[in-house]
Amino acid sequence: MLESRRFVIIGFFALVGLIYLFRLFYLQVLDESYSIESSSNSIKRVIEIPFRGQIYDRTGKLIVYNTPVYDLLVTPYKARVDDTLRFCQVLGIERRDFDSLMNAASAYSRVKPSLFLRQLSKEDFAxxxxxxxxxxxxxxxxxxxxxxxxxxxxxxxxxxxxxxRGQLEKQEEPYYRQSDYIGQSGIEKIYENELRGKRGTKFVMQNVSGVYKGPWKGGELDTMAVAGDNLYSGIDLEVQQYADxxxxxxVGSVVAIEPKTGQIISMVSAPTYDPNILASRYFSKNYAALARNPYKPLFNRPVMASYRPGSTFKLIQALIGLQEGVITPESGFTHANCPVGCHNHPATGTVALGVMHSCNPYFYNVFRRIIYKNNIQNTFKAxxxxxxxxHDAISKFGIGQRLGIDxxxxxKGNLPNKKYYDRFYGEYRWKFSNIYSLSxxxxxxxxxxxxxANxxxxxxNKGYFYTPHVIHGIGDAKKVNPEFLVRHETGVDAHNFDPVIEGMIGAVEGGTARxxxxxxxxxxxxxxxxxxxxxxxxxxFIAFAPVENPKIAxxxxxxxxxxxxxxxAPIANLIIEKYLTRKVTNKALEERMFKADLMSKVILPGQKKPISVDSLKKKLITADSAKKIPITKSVTAPKKQ
Known part of the structure; x- marks a missing residue:
């Protein structure tokens, strides 16, 4: 009995010993990561950042690409700078900049490398x-x-x-590190996951001074960085620059859409700025200058600015009235007992004439009939x-909600309903006389x-739309976001658009936009x-053309x-001609619009009268004007990375 126990105990310790031996063999021979860690003084793990995907316009022209540059990193506890003055002269920086950068690096970590100087050109690096x-x-x-x-x-x-720091702490997956770049607005933000690519890892040998001595194990453990997906937009770069x-x-906006697809052809937010000034190591200073500009060039007006639609909204009123059957294409109204004024124009005996002459009393009566379903009873409940x-009918046109652009x-704007007015007046304490301005x-x-524009x-399209979108293709396969392929119906029959379109043609040919x-x-x-x-x-002004086969709205x-x-109207029609024919015939109108300075008429919030401010270029440091180490621009863009 004792003999058998002795063998069990011996066997147990032998098993434990074998496990330890196998573990040591695995760590020292099989597991490469242990070998790398144990050789940290001679082997270094280098993370390779991939190129972000490029962005193209609808004709294949390159809009955004990448210029290779170099970042200078510092590890504070290893840093040795005996001659600070010479060091600063080499880098073209001031002594106070050196102290500030070193203090920032030390505050981040004394043992980890952090950014010291960003975006040196290939020439600077050499x-x-x-x-x-x-x-x-x-x-x-x-x-x-x-x-x-x-x-x-x-x-x-x-x-x-x-x-x-906040974005680092909130990231769902441990992808980004300190000093990494990330899309912060616009397309760069929405398509960050597609654009950023996949990181690579290289293991290199170095001596005690940190001098590179070649790849470790011939690079067999290295993984290549994979560039981000290219994006293909509906933007027409030539038309975009013309609209600019x-x-x-x-101050204002231009939005042009391809009706049959929802692709954005042009999108202007004015005043604007050169995007290159926020793609430099002077980002903070340039961003601050833009943020202080009273005309808010960072504010994306096409999707963020809110306005009353004015008479352009009459088109939707007419369409809803026709669909509901409260008016017909031949309906006419007098100006009698109408609280809204009218322009000096001929009689408006049809929907088309009402649209053509933008008659206020006409659409007051249309709206009144829609609200009361032709049973004119000016009561609270009705x-x-x-x-x-x-409200429900109008919302199908995308009003009062987010369209879902990328x-x-x-x-989302504002489209009032019963609850909206109940908050101001009390339930059933308001009636048509309180809301007729909506007409x-x-x-x-x-x-x-x-x-x-939508x-x-x-x-x-006579009744439907696709969600407006800037990017229509992702990657080499030009994959399309399925949300942009969904056809949204307004519920208005196609034949009801004919008298409205007739009136819109009349407005351009002989009416308010002639x-x-x-x-x-x-x-x-x-x-x-x-x-x-x-x-x-x-x-x-809103429009589409050509009427026979619409290609731009x-x-x-x-x-x-x-x-x-x-x-x-002049700006819109010039852009339409440029897009459809690639030329402009009305040079006098074009020159007048080029020279028109309407910023002097803008009264900014907090101001009682217009001010003359020309600060879009003040205090902005560009690559060409930088006095320190210059950032060299590429003359020609690479086809693909």
Missing amino acids: SIQDIMVDYSGFEFAKSSLRTYTAPTLANTLGYVSEIT SLMVNK SAVGLDAW LPSEY IGEGELLITPLKM VAAIIA RSRVEGITIAGKTGTSQNKRGDDHSI IAVFVENAGAGGSAA
Whole structure:
């Protein structure tokens, strides 16, 4: 019995010994990570950051690409700088900059490398690489600089910048590290996961001084970085730049959509800025200068600004009235007993004439019939019931909700209903006389330029739309987001669009927008004048063309420019001609719009009168104006990375 126990005990200890031996064999022979860690003085793990995906326009032109640059990193506890003055001269920095950067690195970690100087060009790197060997604790890391082929689309494309501490703490997967770049706005933010690519890892040998001695084990454990997916947009770069030029010295928006697909052709937020100034190591200073600018160039007006739609909203009123059967194409109204004024125009005996002449009393009566279903009883309850039905019909046009465009911070606007007025007046304590301003697109209605461009696309399609989107293809396969392939119906029958379109054609050919018509192109458009508490009214125009086969739908908003036909309509029609024919025939109109300075009419919040401010370029450091180590721009962009 004792003998058998002795063998059990011996066997147990023998088993434990074998397990330890196997574990030691695994750690020392089989497990490469242990070998790497144990050789940390001679073997270094290097993380390779992939190139972000590039962005193209609808014709294949490159919009955004990457310029290779180098970042200088420092590990504080290893850093040795005996001659600080010479070191600063080599890098082209001031002594106070050196102290500030070293203090920041030490505050982050004394034992981990952190960013010291970002985005040195290949030429800068080559000129100082050999000299930097004399300074231990400093090393270079390959990086890239977002570069733009044209100074346009800043708000739409967005920008990338260093990840914040809050973003680091909130990331769902441990991908980003301190000093990494991440998309912070626009397309760069929405498509961050697609654009960022996949990191690579290299193991390299170095001597005690940190000098590179070649790949470890011939690179057999290395993994290659995979570049991010390229993005293919619906933007027409040539038309975009033309639209930008027309909006110089103006505050407002341009949004152009391809009706049959929902692809964004052009998107202008004015005033704007050159996106290259936020793609430099002077990001913080340039961003601060833009943020202080009183005209808010960082504010993406096409999707964030809110306006009353004015007379452009009459198109939807007419369509709902026709669909509900409360009016017919031949319905006419007098101006008698109407609380809204009218322009001096001929009689409006049909829907088409009402649209053509933008008759306020006409659409007051249309709205009244919609609310009361032709049973004209000005009661509290009838108004509330009718308004909710009207609200539901209007919302199918995308009003009062987010359309779902692939840009951040889209404003949903305001489309009032019964609950909205109940909060102000009390339940059943308001009636039609409190809400009739909605009939002509005023009152409590608020929309974005994007929504009105989408309304133009709906009318062009005679009843449906696809969610407006900037990017229509992702990666080499040009994968399409399935949400952008869903057809949204408004519930208005196609034949009800005919009299409205007839009136829109009349508005351009002989009505409120006749002075900006384009020879040879049939354009259907509608002007709008949005009331404004500060200064002159806003100029609005929406349109689509050609009517026979619509290829572009557009909305233009110009703040404080007055009537829709004075500024917005000429700009829209010039853009339409440029897109459809690649030329402009009305050179006199074009020159007038180029020279029009309407920013001087804008009254900013907190101001009692217009101010003259030209600060879009003040205090902005670009690659060309930098006095320190210059960041070299690429002359030609690479085809693909």
